[in-house]
Amino acid sequence: MAKTVRRTSTRAGKRSRMQEAHDSFVFARYLFMAVIIAFIVVLMGVIITLGPLDISVAEAYRALIDRFYPGYFDVEPLTKRVVWNIRFPRIVGGILAGFGLGVCGCVMQAVLKNPLASPFTLGISAGAQFGISLAAVVGISIVGGPYILIGNAFLFALLCSGFIIGLAAIKGASSETLILAGIAVNYFFSAMSQLFKYFANDEQLRLMTSWGMGDLAAFSWSKIPLILAVFGICIPLLMLKAWDLNIMTAGDDTAKSIGVNAEHVRIFIMLVSSLVVATVVCFTGTISFIGLVAPHMARMILGGDHRFLIPASGILGAAILIAADGVAMNVIAPTVIPTGIMTSVIGVPFFMCLMLKGRRREFWT
Amino acid sequence: MMIQLQAKGIVFGYNSSPILKDVSFEIGPSRLVTIVGPNGSGKSTLIKCIDRILSPKSGSILIDRKDVTKMDRMEIARNLSYVPQNSARTFSSNVFDTVLMGRRPHIGWLSSDDDEDKVWGVLRLLGIEDLAMSGFGELSGGQQQKVLIARALVQETKVMLLDEPTSNLDIWHQLDVMNIVSDLVRKRRMTALIALHDLNLASKYSHGIIMMKKGKIMAVGDPGSVLTPENIEAIYNVEVAVRSQSEAPFIVPVRQIKTNGSRPIPDNRPFTNGERRCGFPRSFSEIKEIKLS
Numbered sequence: 001m002a003k004t005v006r007r008t009s010t011r012a013g014k015r016s017r018m019q020e021a022h023d024s025f026v027f028a029r030y031l032f033m034a035v036i037i038a039f040i041v042v043l044m045g046v047i048i049t050l051g052p053l054d055i056s057v058a059e060a061y062r063a064l065i066d067r068f069y070p071g072y073f074d075v076e077p078l079t080k081r082v083v084w085n086i087r088f089p090r091i092v093g094g095i096l097a098g099f100g101l102g103v104c105g106c107v108m109q110a111v112l113k114n115p116l117a118s119p120f121t122l123g124i125s126a127g128a129q130f131g132i133s134l135a136a137v138v139g140i141s142i143v144g145g146p147y148i149l150i151g152n153a154f155l156f157a158l159l160c161s162g163f164i165i166g167l168a169a170i171k172g173a174s175s176e177t178l179i180l181a182g183i184a185v186n187y188f189f190s191a192m193s194q195l196f197k198y199f200a201n202d203e204q205l206r207l208m209t210s211w212g213m214g215d216l217a218a219f220s221w222s223k224i225p226l227i228l229a230v231f232g233i234c235i236p237l238l239m240l241k242a243w244d245l246n247i248m249t250a251g252d253d254t255a256k257s258i259g260v261n262a263e264h265v266r267i268f269i270m271l272v273s274s275l276v277v278a279t280v281v282c283f284t285g286t287i288s289f290i291g292l293v294a295p296h297m298a299r300m301i302l303g304g305d306h307r308f309l310i311p312a313s314g315i316l317g318a319a320i321l322i323a324a325d326g327v328a329m330n331v332i333a334p335t336v337i338p339t340g341i342m343t344s345v346i347g348v349p350f351f352m353c354l355m356l357k358g359r360r361r362e363f364w365t
Numbered sequence: 366m367m368i369q370l371q372a373k374g375i376v377f378g379y380n381s382s383p384i385l386k387d388v389s390f391e392i393g394p395s396r397l398v399t400i401v402g403p404n405g406s407g408k409s410t411l412i413k414c415i416d417r418i419l420s421p422k423s424g425s426i427l428i429d430r431k432d433v434t435k436m437d438r439m440e441i442a443r444n445l446s447y448v449p450q451n452s453a454r455t456f457s458s459n460v461f462d463t464v465l466m467g468r469r470p471h472i473g474w475l476s477s478d479d480d481e482d483k484v485w486g487v488l489r490l491l492g493i494e495d496l497a498m499s500g501f502g503e504l505s506g507g508q509q510q511k512v513l514i515a516r517a518l519v520q521e522t523k524v525m526l527l528d529e530p531t532s533n534l535d536i537w538h539q540l541d542v543m544n545i546v547s548d549l550v551r552k553r554r555m556t557a558l559i560a561l562h563d564l565n566l567a568s569k570y571s572h573g574i575i576m577m578k579k580g581k582i583m584a585v586g587d588p589g590s591v592l593t594p595e596n597i598e599a600i601y602n603v604e605v606a607v608r609s610q611s612e613a614p615f616i617v618p619v620r621q622i623k624t625n626g627s628r629p630i631p632d633n634r635p636f637t638n639g640e641r642r643c644g645f646p647r648s649f650s651e652i653k654e655i656k657l658s
Contacts, residue, residue, distance in 0.1 A: 018497045019485060022461055025498065113455040243474065247466045249456045254449050256418045258520070259442030259470040304458035307474075 029308045032301060036315045040095065040322065047326035048087045052334070055079055064088065085221070093219025093283065094322040094339070096227050098290055100235075100280045102317020104273040105291030106298065106310050107238050110245040111266045112175040119277040119291035122178070122270060123185035127160030128153035128281045130189040132211050133196035136204045149211070150218070154282035160185055161274035169267055174252075178270075214287035214340025216325050223283060230279045234272045235314075241265060242306040249304065287340040290317045293351050300354055320347055368427070369394040369556045370415070370524050375424035377407075377414050384410050385421070386580045392573070394523070395554040397547060399567040402577035403601055408560035409450070411577070412526045415558070416447045428524060442470035446517035448527040451509050457502040460512050464488060467519035480519075487515045491545060507538030514545060525549070527559040531566060539563070543570045568592050568613045576600055588613055598622065 015023070048060035055063075062073040063083035104119040112121060120126075131152035134140050140152075164181045171177065197208060244260045252262040277291075294317035295309065302308050321343060328342035370392045377385040385407050392398050400408045413419040415426050417433060426433040428444045436444070446467070457463075461484060468480045488494040491511050496504065501512060510530055517525055527546065531539040547570050549555050561567045567574055567588065574591040576584040578600045584591045592614045597605045604619040 016485075016494065018494050021498050110456070115455060240474065243466075243469055246458065246462065247469060249458070250454055250463070250466065251449070253413065253418045254447070256438065257416050257442065257445075257447035257449070258466060258516075259439040261438050299456065303462065304456050305462050 025303075029302050029305075029312075033308070033312055033315055036312070036319055040315070040319050043319065043322055043326070044091050044095075047091055047322060047329075048083055050326060050330045051082070051087060053078070053082050055083065059083075089219050089221050089224065090216050090325070091322055092224055093227070094216050094325050095318040096224070096231065097216065097280045097284050097287065098294075098318035098321030099314035100227075100231060100276045100317075101287065101291040101321070102294035102298075102313040102315070103235060103238060103310055104277045105293075105317070106295035106306070106313035107241075107245060107269050107273050108291075109295055110249055110306060111269045112179055113249060113251075114175060114179060115296065116292075117179065118288065119273065120186075120286070120288060122164050122182045122274060123160040123189060124157045124274060124277050124281060125286040125288065126186045126189035126193070128157040128278070129193045129208070129212055129286065130196075131156030133193045133200075133208055136207045137196040137200045149207075150282045153211075154278050156189075157278035157281055158274060160189060161270065161278070165267055165270050165274070168263075168270070172263065175266070178266075210338065211285040213338035214285040214343075215338045216284060216321075217336075218283045227279055227283070230275060234276045237272050238269065238276075239307075239310055241269060242310055245269070245306040245310075246304065285338075285340060287321065287343055289340075289344045289347050290321055293347060294320060297351065297354055320350075367394055368392070369396070369429065370558065371427040372411075372415060373425045373427070375411070375414055375421045375426070377410060377419060377421045384580050385414060388424070388577075388580070388582055390575055390582065390585060392556055392558065394556055395550055396572045397550045397557045397559070397570055398573040398575060399559045399561045399571045400575045400577060401561055401564060401567050402583075405579075406577040406600075407580040408577060409528050410580075412447070412528050412558065412560050416445050416526055417441055418447070439470050442520060442522075444522055444524065446520040446522040446525045448510075448513045448517045448525065448530055450528045450530075450532065451506060451513065454502070457500050459498050459500055460488070460493065460504070461497040463501050463512055464515045464519055467516035470520060483519050483521075484515075487518045490518075491515050506533050507535070507541065510534065510538070510542055511545070514542070518549070522555075524556045524558065527557060529560050529562060531561065531563060539566060546570075564592060564597070564616045568616065592616060 045057045045060050048064075049055045049057050059075065059079055060083055063075050063080050066073050066075045066080060067084055101119055105117075108119055108121055109115060109117045114121075131154070132149055134156070135148050135152040164178060164185060167181055168178055193208070197205060200208065244255070244265045247258050247260045248255045248262050248265060255262040255265075295313040298309050298312040298316050302312050321339070324343040324346050325339045327346060328337040328339050331337065331342075368391045371390070373389050375385050375388040376383060388407075388411060400411060402408055410419065414421045415433070417426075417438075421434075431444070433441055433445070458466075464484045464487065465476060465480065468476060468483065472480055485494065485497075488497055491514065493508065493511050493515065496508060496512070501509060504512065514527075514530070517527075525546070530542050530546070534542065543566055546557050546559065550557050559567075559571075571588055573586065574584075574588055575582055576591050576596060583600055584596050589609075589612065592607065594605050594607050597603060597607075597616065602622050604622050606617045606619055608615045608617065
C-alpha cells in the first residue's frame with residue numbers, strides 16, 4: 001500500500017495508460033511462470049502413474065508426501081518403492097536436465113547474439129560423444145568404476161568448451177569467432193567419433209548410438225545431489241548477469257558504454273554454462289531440442305528481459321523434457337523410446353505453432 | 366572558463382597506421398559541439414575513444430578534471446553516455462526495457478520504483494511514452510533514435526556523446542533529434558559532443574565545431590569561423606558557396622574539385638538559365654510537360 005501511495009504521489013495524479021499496460025505485462029510474466037510451474041507439478045503426478053504398476057494420481061502424491069511425513073497417509077510399501085525409487089528420480093532428473101539446458105540455451109543465445117546458438121554450440125555434445133566413444137571402443141577412461149562413461153563424457157565436454165573459451169580469451173571474444181570455433185571443434189570431434197564407430201563392434205556401436213540419442217534412464221537418487229550442487233552454484237551466477245545479458249544484446253559497443261565489459265561477461269557466462277551443460281550431458285546424452293527452443297518460446301511470450309527470461313527458459317525446458325519423457329516411456333510401452341527423440345517429435349510442432357500464431361513477429365529482428 | 370570535457374593528445378590506431386593523431390580539445394559545460402569531417406576522418410573513432418569503447422594508445426580524457434582512463438567501466442558510464450549509430454540487433458526488447466538498461470550503472474540487480482519513474486519521465490520528455498510497450502525493432506528510424514537518446518539520458522551523465530544521430534533520418538526527424546539534444550544542453554546544462562555529416566545541421570545547432578581530416582583536428586571554433594569556403598574546400602575537396610543566414614553559415618555545395626583515383630571530374634556545376642545537361646528536366650513545369658507528352 002505504501003508503495004502504491006509513493007508511486008502515485010511522484011506523478012501528477014494517477015498512473016498513465018502505458019504505465020498500467022507495463023504493470024500488467026510484468027504481472028503477466030510472473031503469472032506465466034507460476035502457471036508453468038503448476039503445470040510441471042501436475043504433470044509430475046500424472047507421469048508417475050504411468051507404467052506397468054497401476055498407481056492413481058492421488059496415490060502418487062500420497063506416496064511422495066509420505067516420504068516427508070511418514071505415516072500421514074496409508075500407502076502400499078510397493079507403491080512407495082516404485083514411486084520414490086524408480087519413477088520419481090527420473091522425473092526429478094528430467095526437470096533438472098531440462099532446466100539446465102533451457103537456462104544455458106538462453107544465456108548462450110544472448111552472449112553469442114545468435115538465435116541459432118544452443119548449449120551445444122561450443123562443441124560440448126561432440127566432445128562428450130567423443131569421450132563416450134573413447135571409453136566404449138578403446139577402453140580409455142579418466143575415472144574408473146561405475147563412472148567410466150559419465151566421467152569421460154564430462155571431461156571431454158569441458159575440454160571442448162575450455163579450448164574455445166581459451167581461444168576467446170587469447171584472441172578476443174567476438175561472438176562470430178566463438179560460433180565458428182565451436183562449429184570447427186564440433187566437426188573435429190564428430191569426425192573422431194565417426195572414426196571410432198567405424199572400428200566398433202555391434203555392442204560398442206549400440207552403446208554409442210543410444211547415448212547420442214539422449215535418455216533420462218541414468219538418473220538415480222545417488223546422482224541428483226551432484227547435479228543439485230553444480231546447479232546451486234552455477235544458476236545463481238548466471239542469474240546475476242541477467243542485466244548484463246540484456247545490455248549485451250544491444251551490441252558490444254553499447255554494452256561497454258553502459259558499463260558492461262562484454263568480453264569478460266561472455267567468457268564468464270560460457271565458463272559457467274559449460275559446467276552446467278557438461279554436468280547434464282554426461283548423464284543424459286545429447287538432448288538437443290530443449291536448449292535451442294525453450295528460450296525462443298520464453299522470448300516470444302515474455303519479451304527480452306533476461307531477469308525473467310532465464311528462469312522462464314529453464315522452467316519451460318523442464319516442462320517440455322518431462323512431458324516428452326512421459327510420452328517416450330509410455331507411447332509404445334513396454335518399449336521405451338529415447339527421450340531425445342521424443343523431445344523433437346512433440347516439441348517441433350508446438351514450436352511451429354507458436355512461430356506461426358505468436359503475436360511477437362519480430363522476436364529476433 | 367570551466368572545462369567539462371577535455372581531451373589531451375589522443376592517439377589511436379590499429380597496428381601501425383594511426384587513425385587519430387594527437388587530438389586535443391576542451392569543451393565547457395552546457396555546450397553543443399559537433400565533430401565534422403569526411404568519411405574515415407576519425408569522427409566516430411574519436412567518440413569511441415572518449416567513451417573508452419576503444420582504448421587510445423596514449424593521451425588522456427578528463428571529465429570535470431577526473432581522468433577517464435583511471436575509471437572503471439561503471440564509473441565511466443556514470444559520467445559519459447553514448448548514443449550509438451542505429452544498428453540492427455539480434456534480440457530486441459520493448460522500448461521500456463531498452464531505456465531501463467541505461468539505469469544499469471546506478472543499480473544492482475533489481476530496478477527500483479525510482480528507476481522506473483525516471484524512465485517514464487524521460488519517455489514523456491521525448492514524447493515517446495506511447496511506444497513504451499512496442500518492440501524496439503518495430504519502430505521507425507526516427508523513433509529508434511529517440512529511444513537510444515532516452516537510454517543515454519537515464520544514465521544521468523553530464524556529457525553525452527552521439528555518433529551520427531541524424532544519419533538515415535528524414536529532414537523532419539533530423540531537426541527533431543537535433544532540437545531534442547539542443548534542448549537538453551540548454552535546460553539540463555549537459556554537454557553534447559556529436560559526430561555529424563551534415564554541415565548545415567552542424568552550423569544551425571552548434572556552439573562550436575571541430576573539423577577533422579585524416580585523424581587530425583584541422584579547425585576549431587564557432588560555426589562562422591570554421592565553416593568557411595576555404596576550410597571546406599581544403600577538407601572535403603568540394604567547392605561550396607557559404608551564405609550567412611541569421612549569423613549561422615548556410616552551405617550550398619557547388620562542385621567536386623578533385624575525385625578519387627583516375628575518374629575525371631564530372632561536369633557538376635550548377636545549372637544556369639537555359640542550360641541543359643544529361644537530358645534531365647530543368648524545372649517542374651518541364652516535368653509536367655514530359656509526363657503529359
